Amino acid sequence: xxxxxxxxxxxxxxxxxxxxxxxxxxxxxxxxxxxxxxxxxxxxxxxxxxxxxxxxxxxxxxxxxxxxxxxxxxxxxxxxxxxxxxxxxxxxxxxxxxxxxxxxxxxxxxxxxxxxxxxxxxxxxxxxxxxxxxxxxxxx
Amino acid sequence: xxxxxxxxxxxxxxxxxxxxxxxxxxxxxxxxxxxxxxxxxxxxxxxxxxxxxxxxxxxxxxxxxxxxxxxxxxxxxxxxxxxxxxxxxxxxxxxxxxxxxxxxxxxxxxxxxxxxxxxxxxxxxxxxxxxxxxxxxxxx
DNA sequence: TCTTGCACCTCTAGTCGCTAGAGGATGTAG
DNA sequence: CTACATCCTCTAGCGACTAGAGGTGCAAGA
Numbered sequence: 630x631x632x633x634x635x636x637x638x639x640x641x642x643x644x645x646x647x648x649x650x651x652x653x654x655x656x657x658x659x660x661x662x663x664x665x666x667x668x669x670x671x672x673x674x675x676x677x678x679x680x681x682x683x684x685x686x687x688x689x690x691x692x693x694x695x696x697x698x699x700x701x702x703x704x705x706x707x708x709x710x711x712x713x714x715x716x717x718x719x720x721x722x723x724x725x726x727x728x729x730x731x732x733x734x735x736x737x738x739x740x741x742x743x744x745x746x747x748x749x750x751x752x753x754x755x756x757x758x759x760x761x762x763x764x765x766x767x768x769x
Numbered sequence: 770x771x772x773x774x775x776x777x778x779x780x781x782x783x784x785x786x787x788x789x790x791x792x793x794x795x796x797x798x799x800x801x802x803x804x805x806x807x808x809x810x811x812x813x814x815x816x817x818x819x820x821x822x823x824x825x826x827x828x829x830x831x832x833x834x835x836x837x838x839x840x841x842x843x844x845x846x847x848x849x850x851x852x853x854x855x856x857x858x859x860x861x862x863x864x865x866x867x868x869x870x871x872x873x874x875x876x877x878x879x880x881x882x883x884x885x886x887x888x889x890x891x892x893x894x895x896x897x898x899x900x901x902x903x904x905x906x907x908x909x
Numbered sequence: 910t911c912t913t914g915c916a917c918c919t920c921t922a923g924t925c926g927c928t929a930g931a932g933g934a935t936g937t938a939g
Numbered sequence: 940c941t942a943c944a945t946c947c948t949c950t951a952g953c954g955a956c957t958a959g960a961g962g963t964g965c966a967a968g969a
Contacts, residue, residue: 634936636945646946651927666935668946681899688873688898692926698898701889709892713884716894720877723870730867733828737860744853749841752849754856758828758838759821776916786917791956806964808917832955 632664633671642679649679657682657696690719772804773811782819789819797822797836830859 639646652658658678661669681702685695694715701712736757743753779786792798798818801809821842825835834855841852876897883893 634946645928647928648926650947655926664935666946668935677899685898686926688876698895701892702895702899705888705890707889708886709884709889709894710886712889712892712894713881713886716877716880716884720874720881723874723877727867727870727874730863730870734860734863734867736828737856737863740856741853741860744849744856746848746850746853748845749847749849749852750845752841752852754849754852755838755842758825759817759842774917785957787957788955790918795955804964806917808964826955 633673633676635669635671638669638671638676638679641676642683644679644683652679652682655692657692657699688719689723690715694719773813773816775809775811778809778811778816778819781816782823784819784823792819792822795832797832797839828859829863830855834859 633641635646635649638644639649642649644652649658653660658675661671661675664670678699681699682695685698690698697715698712701707701709740754740757743757749755773781775786775789778784779789782789784792789798793800798815801811801815804810818839821839822835825838830838837855838852841847841849880894880897883897889895
């Protein structure tokens with residue numbers, strides 16, 4: 630039983646030290662046992678859990694979604710329908726975000742291309758922002 | 770001189786009422802004159818400014834970037850190099866975000882496709898999250 | 910004229926997911 | 940034993956709002 634300090638846990642999981650404490654504070658990670666001097670002592674399972682959380686966060690899952698995914702993981706005999714639903718919802722979000730960013734990219738390109746590097750009163754960047762009618766963004 | 774109330778300004782610009790007050794509080798919008806009963810009375814120019822801000826926000830520009838763009842707009846004899854630089858930086862950000870979201874989409878699709886809708890212990894969604902080694906995301 | 914009811918006012922606090930800093934205790938290497 | 944990194948708790952801050960409390964102004968219908 631070697632004790633894993635919070636710094637070690639952070640290094641192994643890729644989650645920062647204050648973030649590990651934060652996850653514990655919001656109940657995403659069980660409070661670990663403490664050393665005599667009141668320092669946290671993690672188990673290998675905690676590292677896995679932190680890695681799981683980090684990966685899910687990198688994929689853009691919200692904390693509450695991760696909380697659900699973790700309770701599913703804790704009880705492997707459940708149906709995975711919830712996990713599937715969460716991932717699908719996230720996929721829809723991501724697809725929507727991509728579509729809107731691609732539209733945005735086109736609009737920014739028009740702005741930047743149109744800029745003749747002259748004075749502001751001829752600048753297309755300012756102009757497009759001021760006059761929404763020229764906007765190619767499909768949000769209306 | 771018809772007076773434009775904050776509600777009217779909000780409707781015309783598409784910015785919500787509390788957000789208009791917020792923009793005033795952070796100095797993005799000049800404090801408008803007040804009616805006898807202390808209610809804000811906006812000018813048409815304020816509506817344009819709010820519309821400009823809203824559009825820039827929709828394009829993902831940060832408040833500080835918008836502050837710069839607005840000072841440029843206020844003095845049309847300046848060079849538009851700053852506006853151009855801001856738009857270009859934003860374009861780079863957007864392109865990067867699109868690339869990472871596309872990679873993410875692929876990973877989510879793999880997860881969702883792999884899910885056999887059985888129990889959690891066979892669920893690929895959970896599995897991929899737990900075991901980062903299976904991850905196709907190119908962030909390492 | 911009165912009253913209803915919406916829109917307005919200010920102020921504070923909450924959201925999300927951390928991050929930074931103060932001020933102190935612990936653990937380890939030389 | 941001393942230096943120094945690492946740990947502890949606690950509070951406050953970030954961006955860009957949003958929500959709510961508790962109160963005032965104003966216009967229209969009875």
